[in-house]
Amino acid sequence: MTVLSHTRPESAAGHADLPWDRARRLAAAATLPLVAAEVPLSSAHGRRLAAALRALVALPGADVSAMDGYAVGGPGPWHVVGGVLAGGSPFPRELGPGEAVEIATGAAVPAGAVCVVPYEKTEQAGLLVSGHCEPGRHIRRRGENVSEGEVVLTSGALVTPAVLGLAAGLGHDTLWVRPRPIVSVLVTGDEVVGSGVPGAGFVRDAVGPMLSPLIAAADGEALPPRRLPDGAEVLEAALGEPGADVVVVCGASSKGPADHLRGVLGRLGAAVLVDGVAVRPGHPQALARLPGGRLVVGLPGNPFAALAAALTLLLPVLRALDGRPEPEGELSTLAGPVRAHPRDTRLVPVWRSARGAIPVGHDQPGSLRGAAMADALAVVPPGWEGGPVELLALPAR
Numbered sequence: 138m139t140v141l142s143h144t145r146p147e148s149a150a151g152h153a154d155l156p157w158d159r160a161r162r163l164a165a166a167a168t169l170p171l172v173a174a175e176v177p178l179s180s181a182h183g184r185r186l187a188a189a190l191r192a193l194v195a196l197p198g199a200d201v202s203a204m205d206g207y208a209v210g211g212p213g214p215w216h217v218v219g220g221v222l223a224g225g226s227p228f229p230r231e232l233g234p235g236e237a238v239e240i241a242t243g244a245a246v247p248a249g250a251v252c253v254v255p256y257e258k259t260e261q262a263g264l265l266v267s268g269h270c271e272p273g274r275h276i277r278r279r280g281e282n283v284s285e286g287e288v289v290l291t292s293g294a295l296v297t298p299a300v301l302g303l304a305a306g307l308g309h310d311t312l313w314v315r316p317r318p319i320v321s322v323l324v325t326g327d328e329v330v331g332s333g334v335p336g337a338g339f340v341r342d343a344v345g346p347m348l349s350p351l352i353a354a355a356d357g358e359a360l361p362p363r364r365l366p367d368g369a370e371v372l373e374a375a376l377g378e379p380g381a382d383v384v385v386v387c388g389a390s391s392k393g394p395a396d397h398l399r400g401v402l403g404r405l406g407a408a409v410l411v412d413g414v415a416v417r418p419g420h421p422q423a424l425a426r427l428p429g430g431r432l433v434v435g436l437p438g439n440p441f442a443a444l445a446a447a448l449t450l451l452l453p454v455l456r457a458l459d460g461r462p463e464p465e466g467e468l469s470t471l472a473g474p475v476r477a478h479p480r481d482t483r484l485v486p487v488w489r490s491a492r493g494a495i496p497v498g499h500d501q502p503g504s505l506r507g508a509a510m511a512d513a514l515a516v517v518p519p520g521w522e523g524g525p526v527e528l529l530a531l532p533a534r
């Protein structure tokens with residue numbers, strides 16, 4: 138619900154909106170990572186490692202053949218004196234000069250073998266084999282890919298399908314990972330409807346459908362958005378409900394005496410970390426910590442302002458809960474006219490191209506039209522007069 142206020146940028150409480158970058162840094166530092174859990178490999182996909190991944194075995198675990206053929210001792214021709222298969226018994230003694238052992242890919246190469254000659258590079262006459270042996274050729278040495286105890290991935294790495302395969306190959310059955318932060322989304326406003334074409338005086342909820350995938354793209358798990366009517370009591374009750382690490386409240390974000398979100402946060406004894414940001418759009422955003430530790434992110438009701446605020450406060454909070462550092466800022470020139478604001482940072486929808494970031498327009502706070510055409514928001518600092526700007530990627534899915 139909008140609260141009429143003529144006090145921007147200085148609020149009724151007498152404080153100025155925070156500079157945008159400071160607000161983002163406060164959000165990134167607002168919480169410790171969630172407590173890690175040890176889960177089976179099958180449950181770890183898509184999570185972040187909470188501890189370095191170490192090799193429990195060397196890879197390969199022994200000197201093994203890289204080809205099907207003959208492991209040979211010294212220069213040829215060689216007498217075939219046995220055979221070894223992957224998973225079978227190793228050859229029981231050292232291979233002497235002039236001796237060969239028929240060998241399968243992956244089988245342990247006998248001691249004394251100088252190289253492996255693939256079948257197709259040999260000539261065979263009964264048990265006599267000849268061919269050219271290049272010392273060391275086609276033998277994968279123990280630990281040549283990974284040595285035992287080596288750290289192959291550091292804490293914070295995303296567990297991809299390849300990481301699961303690597304972890305299994307290195308002998309792991311479980312991994313220590315961070316749980317997905319659970320995010321509850323409360324969409325407030327008597328005028329907001331959840332489906333269909335809105336009647337006169339109503340608007341269709343544009344924020345709930347946007348936030349769930351945005352949160353998923355940031356490794357969070359969004360509970361189904363809940364629509365709440367305007368009113369302090371219902372908001373207070375919803376904020377007090379357990380089950381989420383972060384509660385996002387959309388709407389009711391403006392400052393002032395009739396502001397439900399701030400009033401409710403005060404009654405709940407929350408510590409307010411961010412109370413208004415010098416950014417356009419999205420200035421009435423807020424971040425607070427409830428006494429139990431749960432974080433509350435307040436997003437403005439205007440949908441593009443809500444998206445800009447989510448990128449400013451919500452995504453850094455989700456990264457912090459996941460134990461991930463803030464990403465390196467991507468810089469780009471702007472390939473189109475953009476006017477800076479004298480005091481506020483502007484977040485401008487752009488499309489990244491070889492020429493630079495092209496402003497796509499349609500960037501009014503109440504409309505997602507520009508953001509839907511864009512793949513990033515350009516961060517245009519107050520008083521900017523040209524030069525590269527930071528880009529905040531808009532998750533594609």
Ligand SMILES: Nc1nc2c(c(=O)[nH]1)N[C@H]1C(S)=C(S)[C@@H](COP(=O)(O)OP(=O)(O)OC[C@H]3O[C@@H](n4cnc5c(N)ncnc54)[C@H](O)[C@@H]3O)O[C@H]1N2
Pocket residue numbers: 138139140141142143145324325326328329340341342343344345387388389390391419420421436437438439440442502503
């Ligand atoms: N006197 C002042 N008035 C306003 C100021 C100000 O500084 N002084 N700031 C403006 C800005 S900027 C914003 S943003 C809004 C924020 O207000 P609220 O967070 O309380 O949001 P509402 O008033 O409920 O809604 C604003 C606007 O967005 C529409 N809306 C709300 N929720 C949704 C939704 N889920 N999906 C689509 N559209 C939504 C709502 O109908 C309003 O049109 O305050 C300004 N006013």
Ligand code: MOO
Pocket residue numbers: 416417418419420421437439442443502503
């Ligand atoms: O947050 Mo408002 O413009 O900045 O929509």
